Each structure stands twice: as C-alpha cells, then as structure tokens.
Amino acid sequence: MNFEIIKLLASKWGxxxxxxxxxxxxxxxxxxxxxxxxAICEFFSKFSTKAQxxxxxxxxxxxxxxxxxxxxxxxxxxxSDLKVEWVSSEETExxxxxxxxxxxxxxxxxxxxxxxxxxxxxxxxxxxxNYRRYLDKMVMKAANLNMIRKIVQSSGRNSLTYFxxxxxxxxxxxxxxxxxxxIKLKDIDKNGMFINILLRxxxxxxxxxxxxxxxxxxxxxxxxxVRFLHNIAMRESNEESLLQIKNNYFKIAIILTAKDRTLKxxxxxxxxxxxxxxxxxxxxxxxxFGIGQKIITAQDIAKYINEDSENMYFATxxxxxxxFKDGHRKKAVxxxxxxxx
Amino acid sequence: xxKEWSARIMKNSTMKMVHDDDLENLLKSLDVYNGVISxxxxxxxxxxxxxxxxxxxxxxxxxxVEFTCDANDCQEKLIKREYNx
Numbered sequence: 085m086n087f088e089i090i091k092l093l094a095s096k097w098g099x100x101x102x103x104x105x106x107x108x109x110x111x112x113x114x115x116x117x118x119x120x121x122x123a124i125c126e127f128f129s130k131f132s133t134k135a136q137x138x139x140x141x142x143x144x145x146x147x148x149x150x151x152x153x154x155x156x157x158x159x160x161x162x163x164s165d166l167k168v169e170w171v172s173s174e175e176t177e178x179x180x181x182x183x184x185x186x187x188x189x190x191x192x193x194x195x196x197x198x199x200x201x202x203x204x205x206x207x208x209x210x211x212x213x214n215y216r217r218y219l220d221k222m223v224m225k226a227a228n229l230n231m232i233r234k235i236v237q238s239s240g241r242n243s244l245t246y247f248x249x250x251x252x253x254x255x256x257x258x259x260x261x262x263x264x265x266x267i268k269l270k271d272i273d274k275n276g277m278f279i280n281i282l283l284r285x286x287x288x289x290x291x292x293x294x295x296x297x298x299x300x301x302x303x304x305x306x307x308x309x310v311r312f313l314h315n316i317a318m319r320e321s322n323e324e325s326l327l328q329i330k331n332n333y334f335k336i337a338i339i340l341t342a343k344d345r346t347l348k349x350x351x352x353x354x355x356x357x358x359x360x361x362x363x364x365x366x367x368x369x370x371x372x373f374g375i376g377q378k379i380i381t382a383q384d385i386a387k388y389i390n391e392d393s394e395n396m397y398f399a400t401x402x403x404x405x406x407x408f409k410d411g412h413r414k415k416a417v418x419x420x421x422x423x424x425x
Numbered sequence: 426x427x428k429e430w431s432a433r434i435m436k437n438s439t440m441k442m443v444h445d446d447d448l449e450n451l452l453k454s455l456d457v458y459n460g461v462i463s464x465x466x467x468x469x470x471x472x473x474x475x476x477x478x479x480x481x482x483x484x485x486x487x488x489x490v491e492f493t494c495d496a497n498d499c500q501e502k503l504i505k506r507e508y509n510x
Contacts, residue, residue, distance in 0.1 A: 133446045140442075167439045172447035173454035179485055183432045184441055185503075186483040190495075191445035202440065205504045209435040254497070 115153065118146030119238070126195060133191075140189065141168035144202050147238035155234070155279050156402055160287050162231065163210045168202075196246035199239060200232070204251070207231045212283070215290030218298045220306045226265030227283065229255060230273060268314040274407035275317040280418045281336070281371055282313060289333040305333045328367065337362040339372040341381045352385045359389065359421060363397060370421040372399070375406045376414040386419045397421050432485045434503070448477070455483070457490045468494035470502050 094102050122143030128135040145166055152164045171186055179186075187205070189198050207228050216224050229252065236247045256263040272278045286309075289302055312329045316338060328337035339355060341347075355372070362370050374382025386399035399419040406416035434440060443451050452458035460466055466475040469484060473494050481495040482503055493499050 133444055137444055163435075163438050165438050166435070169439050169441050170447070171441050171443050172450050174451060176455050176490060179455060179483075179490065180488055182436070183485050184436045185432050185434045185485075186441045186443050186451070187434065187503075188448060188481055188483070189442050189444050201500070201504060202442075205434050205440065208504055209433065210438075254501075 115146045115150035118142045119150065122146055123240070129195065136191070137170050139195065140198055140202070141170070143199055143239050144168060147203070147235050148206065150238045151235045157279060157283070158287070160214070160291065161212060161279075161283050162207070166206050194246065196243050197250070199243055200236060200247050200251050203235050204232050207235065212287060212290065214294060215287055218290035218293050218302055219286055220303045222259075222261050222265050223306050223310055225262050226269050229262075229266050230269045230278060234273075265310065268310055271317045272310070272313045276373070276404035276406055276416055276418050277313045277317065280402050280404065280420070282309065284420070285309060285334055285336060285369070292333070302333050305331050309334050328362065330367065335366060335368040337367045337370045339370060341372060341374045341378045341385065347381060352381065352388060355385045356388060359385075368422060372419040372421060373416065375416040379415065379417050382417050382419055389421060397423055443483070448480070451483070455490050461492075466492050468492060468496070468499055470494070470499040471496055
C-alpha cells in the first residue's frame, strides 16, 4: 500500500476510520508485526539489552504463530503460541513451587543460536505432547527436526542458514537412522504430506490409545506410514505405486487428481467412484490432492461430496505449496475426506 | 551421575528466560549467587562445577535450586529432555 492510496482513503473515509482499519489489519497480521518488531530490535540489539530481549522474544513468537497458523495445525499436534517471560528476580519458594526451568540467554552468543535453541525447546516440549509416548522415537525425533526447520524458515534466511549449517549436522550425526528419517520427512513435506497426512494420522492413531499403555504395533506402523508416504513422494508422475495403506492404525488412501484424460473422458465421476469404493472397503480417511490447475478439479469433487446429503463423509480443505523435484513450486490443495460423525 | 527431574521448560505456552545482564540479580534473589561464585553447585547432567560463565539453566530440583552447564551435550539434553521423559 503506497502513500497515495493511504492519502486517498484518509480523504474519502476520514482519518479515524482509516486508523481503525489499520489497527484491525495489524491485529490480523500480528505475527508479521512481531517479526518486523524482531527485525527492528535486532538492529538495535548491539546497543541495548532491552532491544536484545525484544528481538529474541518477538522473532520467536512471530515465527511460531506465523508457521502454525499458516499450516492450520490443530492444538493436538503443536501449541499455537509461545510467550517468553524474562525473569530478573524470583523468590526461591515460588521458583520451586512453579517447577519450571529458567533458560539463560547469553549476551555474546550468536542471536540465531539463541533463537534456534529456543525454537527447538518449544518443538521438543510441545509437539504431539500427549501422544509422543505411543509413537516411534526415531520418527518423532526426525519429525521434531523437520518442524523446527519449518518454524525457523519464517524467522528469515540467516536463521535457516544457522539451522542448516550449525544446528542440524550434529543432530543428524548422532544416529544414521535419524538422518535417514529426516531426509524422508523432508521429501514427504515437499509433497504436502508431512503435516496434512503424517502428523494428523499420528495424532489420530495415538489419540485412540490415549490413557492406555503404548502398543508396539503402532510404533512399527508409524515407521511403515513414513515409508509408504515417502514412496509416493518419490514416485515419477508416470509411475504406478501403491496409493493406499490399511493396517491396524492407519487406513488411508490417496487420490491424485492428475490425469487430464480421465477428466476429459468422464468428468469427476471416476474420482467419486473411487472415493466411495475406498470408503466401502473400510478406509477411514481419503486424502485427495490437487496441484496447480488441478485445484479446481479437487474443489469440484469436494463440493460434490459436501453437498451430497446422503453422504456420511465430509471433505476438509488444507492448502500448501507443492515443491517439485526440480525445485519449482505450485499452489496446491489436499482434501481430507473422513466421516462426518 | 545424571539425575532425573520433573521441571518443565515450557508451561502454559510460556518459556522463562534470563538475560546475561539480569543473571547476577536473579541468582541473588534465589539466594544462590555466593554458592555459584564459590563453586558449590554441579551440573545436573555431567557433574561439572557450575560457574557464572558456564551456567546454562536454572532448575528446580528436589526442593533445591540446581543448574545445568553449557557443554554441548548438556545443552542438547536440556532441549530434548521433555521428549525423553
């Protein structure tokens, strides 16, 4: 919005109305305001402790809120906010009663290091908090690293570089398997399946066990789910691969609205038919993808499903950015089709 | 020897932090400043003596104020500890 537009709006509606609109806009964009505040404070952080503190807490909170809201993640998957409370004095008794650790932020440390360590602490403490004990540890560790990377991406290029060059290598060198899972999850994420399928399915499956003892079967199947999604992520467009998995905890099928010839020949009917067929065969959730121009096809199919009153299933849309193997990106949607009740 | 403790890093979506400039004041208010200066405390993870320079976190442990140090391994354990519970 340039100055001329602001002047025009102010002369048309008056300054108070424009001010209200600006405030509403700022509230709606709270995460961006926090990130801007963080960037400005970082500039002054060499001269002032107050600015140093504000830079860290604003960037941390801004990048978390921005990532979590953009990715539409439920609270069961990860908390949507993190506030930093700066402590300068505390009574011993209340410190012991509250039972909460106080983390030291060193003045001379790289600001990116402080930011990434705090982001890592947030993800490790909060992601799938109620469910992680039911899931495979390697999958969880790799998923945590992947989530830290996604949040750090919102903090800016310097933060991401620090994460990739300084934070990640020692974590991956701890165990070859973590490295392998991390790379698999990164590929899965480029195809919009990390949050939209993997974390949602892990959360649902572990949620069904909540209050019970962990089941070895779910631990094994959570690794199997990663391998299944990775095969789909790595397939060539003309390659046939298994698009459904049905075991004790995961009964999901994937539909890719990608074949032009199917559409031209029979419209959306074959898709509706295959969704109904999966449902009748006992699949709990069908994930339908539409990439680029195919978004419209996916939307038409979802509209048909949601408007069909006899249908017991409902399609929920999630948006993401699809990253192809050659690095180019396209807008995409994935519909989660599952039982209404 | 490594000790088990229940205190959390994140509570009610809030993380508590202390900036270097406030550290001395915080330690004095918790009545542990002199102990840190005289080397009375040891890292809950590796057992190393805690100093003003290597102190990384302040932990409520068995009704006492304790610490972890800034060794890479101990920092890593602190960040990941809630996952390992």
